[in-house]
Amino acid sequence: xxxxxxxxxxxxxxxxxxxxxxxxxxxxxxxxxxxxxxxxxxxxxxxxxxxxxxxxxxxxxxxxxxxxxxxxxxxxxxxxxxxxxxxxxxxxxxxxxxxxxxxxxxxxxxxxxxxxx
Amino acid sequence: xxxxxxxxxxxxxxxxxxxxxxxxxxxxxxxxxxxxxxxxxxxxxxxxxxxxxxxxxxxxxxxxxxxxxxxxxxxxxxxxxxxxxxxxxxxxxxxxxxxxxxxxxxxxxxxxxxxxxxxxxxxxxxxxxxxxxxxxxxxxxxxxxxxxxxxxxxxxxxxxxxxxxxxxxxxxxxxxxxxxxxxxxxxxxxxxxxxxxxxxxxxxxxxxxxxxxxxxxxxxxxxxxxxxxxxx
Amino acid sequence: xxxxxxxxxxxxxxxxxxxxxxxxxxxxxxxxxxxxxxxxxxxxxxxxxxxxxxxxxxxxxxxxxxxxxxxxxxxxxxxxxxxxxxxxxxxxxxxxxxxxxxxxxxxxxxxxxxxxxxxxxxxxxxxxxxxxxxxxxxxxxxxxxxxxxxxxxxxxxxxxxxxxxxxxxxxxxxxxxxxxxxxxxxxxxxxxxxxxxxxxxxxxxxxxxxxxxxxxxxxxxxxxxxxxxxxxxxxxxxxxxxxxxxxxxxxxxxxxxxxxxxxxxxxxxxxxxxxxxxxxxxxxxxxxxxxxxxxxxxxxxxxxxxxxxxxxxxxxxxxxxxxxxxxxxxxxxxxxxxxxxxxxxxxxxxxxxxxxxxxxxxxxxxxxxxxxxxxxxxxxxxxxxxxxxxxxxxxxxxxxxxxxxxxxxxxxxxxxxxxxxxxxxxxxxxxxxxxxxxxxxxxxxxxxxxxxxxxxxxxxxxxxxxxxxxxxxxxxxxxxxxxxxxxxxxxxxxxxxxxxxxxxxxxxxxxxxxxxxxxxxxxxxxxxxxxxxxxxxxxxxxxxxxxxxxxxxxxxxxxxxxxxxxxxxxxxxxxxxxxxxx
Numbered sequence: 039x040x041x042x043x044x045x046x047x048x049x050x051x052x053x054x055x056x057x058x059x060x061x062x063x064x065x066x067x068x069x070x071x072x073x074x075x076x077x078x079x080x081x082x083x084x085x086x087x088x089x090x091x092x093x094x095x096x097x098x099x100x101x102x103x104x105x106x107x108x109x110x111x112x113x114x115x116x117x118x119x120x121x122x123x124x125x126x127x128x129x130x131x132x133x134x135x136x137x138x139x140x141x142x143x144x145x146x147x148x149x150x151x152x153x154x155x
Numbered sequence: 156x157x158x159x160x161x162x163x164x165x166x167x168x169x170x171x172x173x174x175x176x177x178x179x180x181x182x183x184x185x186x187x188x189x190x191x192x193x194x195x196x197x198x199x200x201x202x203x204x205x206x207x208x209x210x211x212x213x214x215x216x217x218x219x220x221x222x223x224x225x226x227x228x229x230x231x232x233x234x235x236x237x238x239x240x241x242x243x244x245x246x247x248x249x250x251x252x253x254x255x256x257x258x259x260x261x262x263x264x265x266x267x268x269x270x271x272x273x274x275x276x277x278x279x280x281x282x283x284x285x286x287x288x289x290x291x292x293x294x295x296x297x298x299x300x301x302x303x304x305x306x307x308x309x310x311x312x313x314x315x316x317x318x319x320x321x322x323x324x325x326x327x328x329x330x331x332x333x334x335x336x337x338x339x340x341x342x343x344x345x346x347x348x349x350x351x352x353x354x355x356x357x358x359x360x361x362x363x364x365x366x367x368x369x370x371x372x373x374x375x376x377x378x379x380x381x382x383x384x385x386x387x
Numbered sequence: 388x389x390x391x392x393x394x395x396x397x398x399x400x401x402x403x404x405x406x407x408x409x410x411x412x413x414x415x416x417x418x419x420x421x422x423x424x425x426x427x428x429x430x431x432x433x434x435x436x437x438x439x440x441x442x443x444x445x446x447x448x449x450x451x452x453x454x455x456x457x458x459x460x461x462x463x464x465x466x467x468x469x470x471x472x473x474x475x476x477x478x479x480x481x482x483x484x485x486x487x488x489x490x491x492x493x494x495x496x497x498x499x500x501x502x503x504x505x506x507x508x509x510x511x512x513x514x515x516x517x518x519x520x521x522x523x524x525x526x527x528x529x530x531x532x533x534x535x536x537x538x539x540x541x542x543x544x545x546x547x548x549x550x551x552x553x554x555x556x557x558x559x560x561x562x563x564x565x566x567x568x569x570x571x572x573x574x575x576x577x578x579x580x581x582x583x584x585x586x587x588x589x590x591x592x593x594x595x596x597x598x599x600x601x602x603x604x605x606x607x608x609x610x611x612x613x614x615x616x617x618x619x620x621x622x623x624x625x626x627x628x629x630x631x632x633x634x635x636x637x638x639x640x641x642x643x644x645x646x647x648x649x650x651x652x653x654x655x656x657x658x659x660x661x662x663x664x665x666x667x668x669x670x671x672x673x674x675x676x677x678x679x680x681x682x683x684x685x686x687x688x689x690x691x692x693x694x695x696x697x698x699x700x701x702x703x704x705x706x707x708x709x710x711x712x713x714x715x716x717x718x719x720x721x722x723x724x725x726x727x728x729x730x731x732x733x734x735x736x737x738x739x740x741x742x743x744x745x746x747x748x749x750x751x752x753x754x755x756x757x758x759x760x761x762x763x764x765x766x767x768x769x770x771x772x773x774x775x776x777x778x779x780x781x782x783x784x785x786x787x788x789x790x791x792x793x794x795x796x797x798x799x800x801x802x803x804x805x806x807x808x809x810x811x812x813x814x815x816x817x818x819x820x821x822x823x824x825x826x827x828x829x830x831x832x833x834x835x836x837x838x839x840x841x842x843x844x845x846x847x848x849x850x851x852x853x854x855x856x857x858x859x860x861x862x863x864x865x866x867x868x869x870x871x872x873x874x875x876x877x878x879x880x881x882x883x884x885x886x887x888x889x890x891x892x893x894x895x896x897x898x899x900x901x902x903x904x905x906x907x908x909x910x911x912x913x914x915x916x917x918x919x920x921x922x923x924x925x926x927x928x929x930x931x932x933x934x935x936x937x938x939x940x941x942x943x944x945x946x947x948x949x950x951x952x953x954x955x956x957x958x959x960x961x962x963x964x965x966x967x968x969x
Binding site: 185197205206207212213215216232252256259273278280281284285298330333 | 423425428431480483484485486489490492494496528533537542545604605716723841883890892893
């Protein structure tokens with residue numbers, strides 16, 4: 039048996055499952071967000087109405103989760119693509135590191151935008 | 156009727172790179188592509204090299220690429236192709252030894268990774284019972300002839316040559332879902348790796364390539380589901 | 388390069404792999420095969436493997452023995468048949484334990500179906516006992532050979548058996564009555580290798596490729612048989628070659644007897660089930676030699692479809708569900724190769740050269756005989772289709788071939804293990820590969836392609852079909868002998884166009900042709916001498932079986948003066964020959 043085919047024992051099952059769950063969550067959340075921002079006559083069209091909505095802690099939680107789920111789903115997807123290619127370990131680890139830093143930066147930026155209200 | 160065959164030629168022991176050679180042949184619509192290759196070899200070009208044995212799609216020797224699709228040379232007739240120009244290449248993604256013969260060492264090494272055998276101890280004096288329904292679960296999977304057409308057609312394998320590929324996945328399924336196997340986890344763990352089942356992105360090329368009409372992607376999906384159930 | 392192993396097994400079909408599994412862990416065993424192991428032609432077997440398991444209806448080993456003896460047209464050695472059939476239930480259960488995915492009965496047992504020549508006694512309304520078809524063939528849809536072959540290979544992988552895949556054996560090394568190894572070339576590199584071993588076993592398969600219409604693979608060129616013959620081993624009963632009744636028209640691709648086992652009819656151009664005229668009790672499920680002759684007679688007498696050389700196998704009444712479940716491959720073959728959907732229309736079929744009853748003479752334990760008296764060649768074994776024990780006699784029953792391969796592969800493996808307990812490596816003669824090297828160098832050095840090897844091969848195959856096929860007569864056979872002589876002369880002038888040593892399949896085809904010519908002559912010589920009609924050997928210039936003079940096996944020896952024939956009496960234990968009616 040050739041050992042190069044044994045791979046690293048690192049189950050992809052949780053990642054695979056969460057990608058699907060977060061995908062479904064994102065579809066629901068994005069459709070909700072879209073309807074809210076564009077098709078609801080009373081909300082979303084002005085700073086005042088947005089400010090009023092964001093005073094509700096439940097909405098804050100919604101948007102904070104939206105940021106986390108969105109970034110996780112996006113970066114996990116990119117990581118999946120990276121892993122599809124055979125590359126040196128240092129390179130994939132560098133990409134992973136860059137993605138984590140980028141993810142944290144995006145998350146901080148997103149949180150700031152939500153928490154400013 | 157006359158058909159032109161454009162065949163990729165390459166002898167790894169002397170050629171720097173592959174080249175193409177054309178042959179015009181008078182054929183019957185019911186001739187197999189394999190029959191045509193034989194005639195080219197026997198009448199025109201003795202060095203044309205390809206594998207073949209049973210000539211009716213059960214031994215899995217003669218997977219080649221015909222007009223861009225992986226098929227068995229013995230299972231495709233001229234009339235199935237509907238073109239006067241037939242382009243023949245070795246199956247992609249594997250090193251070429253000579254003309255249409257590729258090196259399958261890696262392909263079979265990947266097959267061995269999944270522990271391709273029934274793991275079961277203490278056999279009863281008679282046969283192990285298996286219900287008709289349980290047997291039906293592996294009915295498609297046991298048809299695999301290991302021709303390599305699926306794995307060779309898989310873009311995930313092209314991108315990452317270490318990916319075990321659909322044929323090895325199917326073999327893992329064949330044992331992990333055999334009601335008689337006592338250690339499905341051993342087959343599953345072998346493919347729950349960075350080069351394993353998670354590299355499948357349901358592209359369906361394998362399904363299209365399989366000469367035995369096995370729905371490989373469905374089987375791989377079942378493996379993923381089973382894996383999630385196990386992990387969580 | 389010289390390799391050393393305790394045991395070398397040549398051929399990775401059922402017999403070879405079963406022996407390898409038996410020896411794995413007990414000895415250093417290596418398997419050589421000209422094709423990757425799972426490409427072996429055992430995998431093309433469709434219908435089933437016989438054993439009196441009684442899963443579907445009452446059955447007894449004794450009934451199976453009787454059927455095999457009668458099916459062999461009383462040429463089978465009854466001690467060998469008794470041993471094979473008695474071991475059958477045990478080896479099938481063992482295969483199931485190894486993982487063979489047999490089809491199942493409602494209770495979850497191994498499913499069984501009817502097959503030609505397998506019968507049980509039945510007392511009719513008139514108080515007379517007749518025999519009717521029985522469900523004895525254990526099957527996995529119509530892929531029984533495929534699943535057993537793959538399972539045995541899986542077991543070899545599990546036990547780390549060493550394989551030399553795509554190695555082509557060219558000669559045996561025999562000196563002073565001891566087999567010491569063999570010479571083979573690696574097809575991938577063209578390099579000759581010498582293999583040194585305490586024991587060599589051949590499981591190299593049949594020789595059906597010498598006939599134009601055949602169900603056999605390109606690989607079935609009788610290499611093992613011819614190589615053994617050249618090494619001084621006689622060949623037994625080579626004139627007995629089974630023509631399977633139902634090959635796809637023109638191509639000869641096998642349509643399993645299981646199709647008739649599931650209820651298929653054979654019909655001539657008048658739509659008549661003609662088997663009622665030949666075997667009224669079992670009809671389409673008569674043994675193969677009889678069905679083949681019946682079809683051939685229909686065709687010769689002008690009752691083929693549209694007056695052509697085929698008849699119909701009609702499955703349309705069997706029902707779509709049954710066909711899809713039990714004969715899926717057949718549906719595929721018929722659609723792909725003759726454009727017929729068996730659910731809706733009958734399949735055009737004609738007899739096809741299928742199974743070689745003859746071969747390398749062996750004892751019940753796979754030891755190879757050097758003569759008709761039973762002298763054993765030390766260190767050499769054979770099992771499966773290349774061997775002749777003889778369990779199939781003049782005609783093999785369907786599903787007994789897979790059984791033969793597995794039972795005798797296993798038994799030979801056990802015998803080799805026993806032999807190894809005391810055996811040592813015998814010294815390898817110096818320059819064991821000189822002759823082969825010279826022959827191959829000569830082929831590579833040939834500057835012109837004076838004779839085309841495929842033309843010689845086609846001439847041989849066309850003529851063997853016409854003159855040494857289902858029906859034979861002295862005139863045709865003598866002409867055939869002459870043709871082979873001429874072809875052998877031409878063969879001396881064959882050269883290679885492909886001069887690359889890298890994966891040179893032309894070289895292999897040329898060497899295979901040499902084997903075809905070698906054994907075809909033995910087939911014809913044996914057929915000329917045997918002046919009777921028995922099983923698959925049917926002479927139109929003789930009326931019937933001649934038990935007074937011909938209850939004996941042919942042993943053909945290769946001598947400087949040509950082929951010399953000797954004979955060995957058939958072993959009869961319980962069953963005296965009687966008229967063979969179904």
